[in-house]
Amino acid sequence: MSKDLLPKGYQANGIHCGLKKKRKDLSLFYSEKPCGAAAVFTRNVVKAAPVILGQELLRKNKGIRAIVVNSGNANCMTGSQGMKDARAMASAMGKLLGVPKETVLVSSTGIIGELMPVKTVIKGMSKIVTGLSREGLQDAADGIMTTDSFRKISSRVFTVGGRKITITGVAKGAGMVKPDMATMLGYVLTDANISRKALKKALHACVDVSLNAITVDGDMSTNDTLALLANGEAGNVLIADKGKDFDVFRRKLESVCRDLAKMIVKDGEGASKFIEVRVKGAGRKVDAKKIAGAVADSLLVKCAVLGGDPNWGRVASSAGSSGVNFDPGKMEISLDGVIFYTGGKAVAHVNRKKTAVFKKKNVRILVDLHSGKEEAVFYSCDISKKYITLNSYYTT
Amino acid sequence: MSKDLLPKGYQANGIHCGLKKKRKDLSLFYSEKPCGAAAVFTRNVVKAAPVILGQELLRKNKGIRAIVVNSGNANCMTGSQGMKDARAMASAMGKLLGVPKETVLVSSTGIIGELMPVKTVIKGMSKIVTGLSREGLQDAADGIMTTDSFRKISSRVFTVGGRKITITGVAKGAGMVKPDMATMLGYVLTDANISRKALKKALHACVDVSLNAITVDGDMSTNDTLALLANGEAGNVLIADKGKDFDVFRRKLESVCRDLAKMIVKDGEGASKFIEVRVKGAGRKVDAKKIAGAVADSLLVKCAVLGGDPNWGRVASSAGSSGVNFDPGKMEISLDGVIFYTGGKAVAHVNRKKTAVFKKKNVRILVDLHSGKEEAVFYSCDISKKYITLNSYYTT
Numbered sequence: 001m002s003k004d005l006l007p008k009g010y011q012a013n014g015i016h017c018g019l020k021k022k023r024k025d026l027s028l029f030y031s032e033k034p035c036g037a038a039a040v041f042t043r044n045v046v047k048a049a050p051v052i053l054g055q056e057l058l059r060k061n062k063g064i065r066a067i068v069v070n071s072g073n074a075n076c077m078t079g080s081q082g083m084k085d086a087r088a089m090a091s092a093m094g095k096l097l098g099v100p101k102e103t104v105l106v107s108s109t110g111i112i113g114e115l116m117p118v119k120t121v122i123k124g125m126s127k128i129v130t131g132l133s134r135e136g137l138q139d140a141a142d143g144i145m146t147t148d149s150f151r152k153i154s155s156r157v158f159t160v161g162g163r164k165i166t167i168t169g170v171a172k173g174a175g176m177v178k179p180d181m182a183t184m185l186g187y188v189l190t191d192a193n194i195s196r197k198a199l200k201k202a203l204h205a206c207v208d209v210s211l212n213a214i215t216v217d218g219d220m221s222t223n224d225t226l227a228l229l230a231n232g233e234a235g236n237v238l239i240a241d242k243g244k245d246f247d248v249f250r251r252k253l254e255s256v257c258r259d260l261a262k263m264i265v266k267d268g269e270g271a272s273k274f275i276e277v278r279v280k281g282a283g284r285k286v287d288a289k290k291i292a293g294a295v296a297d298s299l300l301v302k303c304a305v306l307g308g309d310p311n312w313g314r315v316a317s318s319a320g321s322s323g324v325n326f327d328p329g330k331m332e333i334s335l336d337g338v339i340f341y342t343g344g345k346a347v348a349h350v351n352r353k354k355t356a357v358f359k360k361k362n363v364r365i366l367v368d369l370h371s372g373k374e375e376a377v378f379y380s381c382d383i384s385k386k387y388i389t390l391n392s393y394y395t396t
Numbered sequence: 397m398s399k400d401l402l403p404k405g406y407q408a409n410g411i412h413c414g415l416k417k418k419r420k421d422l423s424l425f426y427s428e429k430p431c432g433a434a435a436v437f438t439r440n441v442v443k444a445a446p447v448i449l450g451q452e453l454l455r456k457n458k459g460i461r462a463i464v465v466n467s468g469n470a471n472c473m474t475g476s477q478g479m480k481d482a483r484a485m486a487s488a489m490g491k492l493l494g495v496p497k498e499t500v501l502v503s504s505t506g507i508i509g510e511l512m513p514v515k516t517v518i519k520g521m522s523k524i525v526t527g528l529s530r531e532g533l534q535d536a537a538d539g540i541m542t543t544d545s546f547r548k549i550s551s552r553v554f555t556v557g558g559r560k561i562t563i564t565g566v567a568k569g570a571g572m573v574k575p576d577m578a579t580m581l582g583y584v585l586t587d588a589n590i591s592r593k594a595l596k597k598a599l600h601a602c603v604d605v606s607l608n609a610i611t612v613d614g615d616m617s618t619n620d621t622l623a624l625l626a627n628g629e630a631g632n633v634l635i636a637d638k639g640k641d642f643d644v645f646r647r648k649l650e651s652v653c654r655d656l657a658k659m660i661v662k663d664g665e666g667a668s669k670f671i672e673v674r675v676k677g678a679g680r681k682v683d684a685k686k687i688a689g690a691v692a693d694s695l696l697v698k699c700a701v702l703g704g705d706p707n708w709g710r711v712a713s714s715a716g717s718s719g720v721n722f723d724p725g726k727m728e729i730s731l732d733g734v735i736f737y738t739g740g741k742a743v744a745h746v747n748r749k750k751t752a753v754f755k756k757k758n759v760r761i762l763v764d765l766h767s768g769k770e771e772a773v774f775y776s777c778d779i780s781k782k783y784i785t786l787n788s789y790y791t792t
Contacts, residue, residue: 312508313470313472326441328473
């Protein structure tokens with residue numbers, strides 16, 4: 001992998017420190033200069049210690065220099081000891097890097113309710129700092145994974161006022177992924193010179209159509225974190241929170257987030273097929289999104305996709321139970337481009353059992369309400385027996 | 397089965413008319429006198445034709461004489477032809493029984509989007525009417541089943557003012573069962589003499605703590621119907637909508653509905669374990685119910701129960717993502733009577749891997765918020781690979 005993937009002024013590394021048996025379990029993202037930062041955290045009432053600490057850090061706004069992430073332990077529901085442990089991690093990393101502890105963001109993922117083996121983590125820290133490099137991105141992307149089956153990295157390079165800007169993101173997903181704040185962990189680094197207000201605005205706009213528009217099993221984690229850092233090393237004229245340059249930045253950030261979101265869904269625990277649910281013709285965007293989310297989240301729809309059965313009645317039923325009021329008589333349902341229901345009745349000449357619909361790796365569900373101009377897209381995956389096995393007989 | 401199960405003045409029957417290959421697919425409940433009626437229908441925006449017709453009938457309030465139910469075809473998303481078909485069913489049955497068509501309630505369950513084979517159904521009607529009897533309840537309970545593995549009947553006999561009153565209910569459930577209006581089909585018959593207002597009030601009170609408090613897969617059907625009929629044949633002094641007699645009636649009705657709800661959950665598609673989720677110590681009842689519903693609905697919790705793993709972190713996480721704001725530090729989580737989390741941290745001496753928790757057929761999850769006096773209970777079941785198979789590779 002080209003070192004170009006890491007934006008200017010960043011280094012990274014990922015190692016095995018001993019929280020997990022064999023796989024990498026500690027990652028570090030480091031910026032040579034303080035970064036402006038924006039972040040979105042889980043909306044779960046039960047928040048892990050590092051999430052609480054991260055929110056505190058972002059409010060203090062002292063510039064971020066490093067993100068240290070462990071997998072194998074969530075440091076969640078661990079009470080005051082958990083908060084101490086998260087602070088100890090920030091503090092130890094700050095010392096090693098020679099930066100204030102208030103500039104070190106901590107993230108954790110793994111089992112809930114067990115105390116963090118802080119000594120193990122801190123012991124790993126000197127090793128991870130020593131190994132920091134411009135080539136460490138893949139290792140860092142590996143260290144944040146839990147049941148993920150492949151690493152998730154996406155990058156875009158573009159120019160603003162003649163200066164080359166890079167945006168690179170890594171993420172982990174797999175199970176416990178839900179419409180609200182879908183990635184468990186995601187870190188996006190850029191060398192753009194951009195105001196903090198613009199950073200925040202761009203992140204929130206992108207999350208809504210990417211990581212908040214995916215679902216694997218309808219559960220929402222206690223540790224979800226998406227952080228965006230910008231260190232200004234590209235040397236471009238400052239990007240403000242509106243205008244052409246902002247729009248370019250937002251679009252590129254959105255591509256990166258959308259890539260990561262799709263990778264998370266494709267790597268859904270036990271998933272074999274990727275589902276795109278598009279709802280159009282809605283009167284309000286929020287309604288389109290609610291319906292798309294309900295269809296994407298429906299177990300029966302996921303089962304139909306797994307079985308390769310274009311059971312459009314389940315699409316209709318889940319749309320109807322979304323809580324949004326609409327006229328079912330105007331609704332049109334297409335699966336993989338084939339119209340199954342329109343004008344208040346089933347399309348008679350389509351033989352459901354003989355179509356090629358839902359047979360491929362990527363399937364498309366389109367619900368047109370014919371009642372307005374708004375639309376929304378949700379990404380989902382099928383559910384399989386492997387999901388059940390992964391989540392029943394193994395402690396994750 | 398004793399004929400006592402059917403309240404006075406009712407007859408029933410269930411036959412195979414040809415909508416399904418072999419199993420019974422047509423049921424009839426008949427009252428010799430007009431009944432007062434109350435009913436609850438699905439809140440899905442997409443409503444089957446018989447549901448729309450049923451709502452119309454209840455509004456007309458001409459007294460119900462019969463309920464005819466077919467399985468094998470939902471008559472849903474079938475447009476104006478579907479409405480004609482539902483009316484034709486009521487009309488044909490009315491003629492055969494010699495009662496006005498406005499007194500015949502029609503229900504359907506089965507595949508969505510295919511036109512009802514009305515001729516087949518109407519042909520079966522003469523046979524089913526001929527066979528009506530005081531002993532036909534079991535057959536009628538069988539005729540409404542789809543993927544149910546056992547018939548669901550519950551009955552209570554009690555006295556009001558020295559008169560014997562019977563309340564008997566039948567239901568079908570299996571998949572597609574959700575917190576809101578959970579039974580797909582349920583019919584409760586009583587010979588009580590009770591005002592229509594009291595009937596309505598009692599039904600709504602009971603549904604909230606029974607059939608609206610269960611979940612199998614989070615999907616809500618387009619055909620859900622629960623109807624309660626009372627023909628007054630017990631000859632008791634009229635039960636009004638308050639007072640001691642009303643309370644007795646409501647309690648007995650609640651027992652019947654709760655029995656049916658539990659049977660539906662126990663017979664959830666592919667389910668192997670029954671889960672009771674109780675949330676107490678909430679400030680508001682609606683919050684307790686929301687949290688209980690979120691825990692009961694969580695795929696990860698269901699998987700943990702299937703695997704016999706007391707993963708209380710998943711309980712905490714699903715409670716926290718219910719949308720209700722509470723203090724996780726005050727929360728206490730017990731599984732099968734063993735406290736796993738209290739006072740802001742995990743109970744140290746409980747070895748999660750060595751407990752007998754979640755190993756039995758019936759498991760209990762208790763979340764105490766320690767923030768008030770309100771509580772709520774939800775019933776659920778685990779999810780298994782069989783659920784996936786049933787809903788993927790077969791058209792239901």
